[in-house]
Amino acid sequence: MVEGYDETLLLGYVEGELNDAERQYVQRWLNKDPQLAELLQQMVDDRNGVRVLPVPAMPQRVVDEVDRELNRVAAMEAMASAASGGAASDTPGESAAELDGEPVYVMPGWMGGLAVAASIVILLTLFLISMPNPNKAKPGSRDVADNTLVTDPGALGGGAGGQPATSGGPDSAVAQRNPDGTLPYADDNSRDQRVTTPPAIAETTPSVTDPANTGVDSKQTLADAADAARRNPPKPDTANTPVKPATTTVYAADAPSAELKRLLEQGGTKLTKPAAGDNGAPTTPDERRTVQDIAAIVKFLRDNPGRSGEVELHIASRDTKRTLRMLKDLSAGDQPVDETAKPPVTYPMMLGVEQLDAAINTIATDVFHADVYFKARPTLAAGSVPRDASKPRDTGYAPWPSLAPDYQAILQQQIPSRDNPLSNTQPVISISVTVEAP
Amino acid sequence: MKSDDTNLTPERETELVEAALAGDRNALGTLLTCYQKRVYHLCLRMVSNPDDAADITQDVLVRAIQHLGGFRQGSRFSTWLFRIAMNAAISHLRRSRVRSALSLESTYGGDDTATPLKAKMVSEREPGPAESVEQDEQVQQLMRALDALDTQLRSVILLRDLEEMDYQQIADVLNVPLGTVKSRLFRARLALRQIMEGRMVLKSEVSDG
Numbered sequence: 104m105v106e107g108y109d110e111t112l113l114l115g116y117v118e119g120e121l122n123d124a125e126r127q128y129v130q131r132w133l134n135k136d137p138q139l140a141e142l143l144q145q146m147v148d149d150r151n152g153v154r155v156l157p158v159p160a161m162p163q164r165v166v167d168e169v170d171r172e173l174n175r176v177a178a179m180e181a182m183a184s185a186a187s188g189g190a191a192s193d194t195p196g197e198s199a200a201e202l203d204g205e206p207v208y209v210m211p212g213w214m215g216g217l218a219v220a221a222s223i224v225i226l227l228t229l230f231l232i233s234m235p236n237p238n239k240a241k242p243g244s245r246d247v248a249d250n251t252l253v254t255d256p257g258a259l260g261g262g263a264g265g266q267p268a269t270s271g272g273p274d275s276a277v278a279q280r281n282p283d284g285t286l287p288y289a290d291d292n293s294r295d296q297r298v299t300t301p302p303a304i305a306e307t308t309p310s311v312t313d314p315a316n317t318g319v320d321s322k323q324t325l326a327d328a329a330d331a332a333r334r335n336p337p338k339p340d341t342a343n344t345p346v347k348p349a350t351t352t353v354y355a356a357d358a359p360s361a362e363l364k365r366l367l368e369q370g371g372t373k374l375t376k377p378a379a380g381d382n383g384a385p386t387t388p389d390e391r392r393t394v395q396d397i398a399a400i401v402k403f404l405r406d407n408p409g410r411s412g413e414v415e416l417h418i419a420s421r422d423t424k425r426t427l428r429m430l431k432d433l434s435a436g437d438q439p440v441d442e443t444a445k446p447p448v449t450y451p452m453m454l455g456v457e458q459l460d461a462a463i464n465t466i467a468t469d470v471f472h473a474d475v476y477f478k479a480r481p482t483l484a485a486g487s488v489p490r491d492a493s494k495p496r497d498t499g500y501a502p503w504p505s506l507a508p509d510y511q512a513i514l515q516q517q518i519p520s521r522d523n524p525l526s527n528t529q530p531v532i533s534i535s536v537t538v539e540a541p
Numbered sequence: 542m543k544s545d546d547t548n549l550t551p552e553r554e555t556e557l558v559e560a561a562l563a564g565d566r567n568a569l570g571t572l573l574t575c576y577q578k579r580v581y582h583l584c585l586r587m588v589s590n591p592d593d594a595a596d597i598t599q600d601v602l603v604r605a606i607q608h609l610g611g612f613r614q615g616s617r618f619s620t621w622l623f624r625i626a627m628n629a630a631i632s633h634l635r636r637s638r639v640r641s642a643l644s645l646e647s648t649y650g651g652d653d654t655a656t657p658l659k660a661k662m663v664s665e666r667e668p669g670p671a672e673s674v675e676q677d678e679q680v681q682q683l684m685r686a687l688d689a690l691d692t693q694l695r696s697v698i699l700l701r702d703l704e705e706m707d708y709q710q711i712a713d714v715l716n717v718p719l720g721t722v723k724s725r726l727f728r729a730r731l732a733l734r735q736i737m738e739g740r741m742v743l744k745s746e747v748s749d750g
Contacts, residue, residue: 105731110723110724111723111727113727114723114726114727114730117727117730142731142734145734146730146731146733146734149683149730149733149734149737150701150702150730152679152680152683153687153698153699153702153703154703154705155680156582156586156680156683156684156703157680158578158582159581159582159585161577161578161581161595161598162591164595164599165577165581165595165598165599165602166577168599168603169573169577169599169602169603169606170570172602172603172606172607173566173569173570173573173606176566176606176607177566180564180566
């Protein structure tokens with residue numbers, strides 16, 4: 104059909120690229136050959152048809168894969184750039200050495216400054232370490248370096264603060280702890296589960312309330328304790344009733360402890376309630392860290408009971424009534440708190456120093472799943488005033504002129520066991536507690 | 542060349558290419574975004590299979606990312622990209638042809654897919670899911686005819702009509718002389734017309750430079 108015709112002119116006609124003379128020339132062919140004219144017109148139609156073929160949608164997976172490849176290449180280039188940048192930073196030193204003709208490494212100036220600063224820090228640290236620790240010499244006080252918290256029920260009942268227990272057995276158990284050393288506020292569901300003995304918790308342990316970290320199933324322990332408490336309620340220790348001291352109030356004459364301040368200011372002193380896990384264990388590193396911060400503060404208070412007035416314990420509980428009731432039971436000599444009061448409720452609470460961390464664990468994770476955190480107390484007053492004291496409680500008046508030289512011994516004096524059956528075996532601290540809604 | 546959805550002018554394309562060559566991955570991403578749909582369309586019309594076209598498109602774009610340093614700024618980025626795409630599609634078709642020939646040999650005595658057998662199969666096959674939405678019978682017939690066309694002829698028609706490239710760009714993409722492009726294009730149009738009218742194009746008719 105197209106034989107004998109110039110294909111270039113025919114193509115040009117279809118493509119619309121001929122000039123007038125060429126078009127007229129082709130037009131004469133078409134006039135003579137209708138089949139050729141029809142063929143070329145159909146070619147034009149085909150061309151127009153291909154141009155308007157429907158454009159398909161591209162699969163999303165292709166777009167995603169291309170994006171990933173772009174990101175991957177960008178990341179690799181960034182890494183390569185960073186690596187080359189680090190090498191370039193050393194260039195000045197090397198080039199300076201090259202001026203002498205020998206490849207001698209020249210330390211940059213900032214490294215010299217860094218070395219001096221590091222030396223100062225090391226010397227300062229060595230000096231602080233070499234200073235004597237007054238707590239070490241005190242009977243009944245814990246070594247600051249002893250970074251363990253007593254969570255073992257047996258240890259609590261067997262004499263806190265490094266002292267031997269004056270009386271063993273259930274009757275001398277800590278506060279409302281049961282003979283097996285657990286607290287009577289745990290869930291009943293696990294009463295038949297075994298009692299586990301928590302190990303001593305080191306400073307580096309991620310969490311004192313994280314069973315996954317400590318290997319302690321505190322919930323089980325507390326559940327068993329609750330069961331045991333119902334069966335064997337604590338009885339007053341009449342055989343070992345001490346003489347009530349003239350006062351149990353302690354005022355901090357010193358400036359707020361720098362270490363406590365640091366602990367409080369470390370972001371995240373809030374004991375975050377655990378995620379909705381069944382085991383009640385915090386799941387994220389941040390949560391573990393905050394739990395550890397709480398443990399550090401508790402340890403500090405255990406080692407420095409006289410500092411308890413510098414902090415406030417805040418409990419954000421959804422069940423404030425139950426929380427208040429528990430605190431009331433835990434309290435070692437303070438006035439009862441109105442359980443029906445609307446939160447926030449603030450009152451001073453006295454409790455055995457070794458009991459603090461168990462109480463926090465119970466409140467925070469095992470029973471109420473409340474948020475527990477410490478705050479710096481805005482007054483200089485430390486401790487609380489006894490119920491029958493004439494002075495107003497918790498005021499910001501000036502600190503007591505002087506602490507008794509044997510205040511540690513005063514702290515360890517025993518309060519009548521009817522009110523505080525535990526305090527005869529361990530120091531008692533007074534701390535401001537605020538129960539609030541979450 | 543056919544304008545794209547994002548109105549990427551040659552000047553803008555040049556800017557983006559320069560930025561991409563300087564390490565700006567956002568510029569490269571913009572470039573690929575502008576062309577990825579057209580690459581996929583070209584690949585789909587070349588291989589006539591959406592899944593295969595998607596795989597080829599992905600391969601082409603990833604290769605473009607990885608080998609951008611090999612792009613010479615004297616040419617158009619789109620030309621470079623479509624050349625990669627066309628080579629990938631033709632390679633895919635060659636591999637498919639080998640597989641198809643091996644499978645058809647036992648049944649039909651070893652016909653090539655570019656022979657009337659393939660054309661017969663293409664003309665008789667049912668429209669796929671993607672094609673079912675294309676109601677126009679004439680478009681369907683045109684697409685089937687394109688499928689039946691020899692790879693070399695199909696590629697030149699698609700670059701000319703689908704991508705609206707000029708002869709030189711087609712020559713650059715296909716890496717053939719300009720005269721071959723013109724000759725192949727006319728033969729392609731003629732072959733397409735013959736397929737549309739039910740007459741087949743033999744491979745021997747289109748074998749040229």
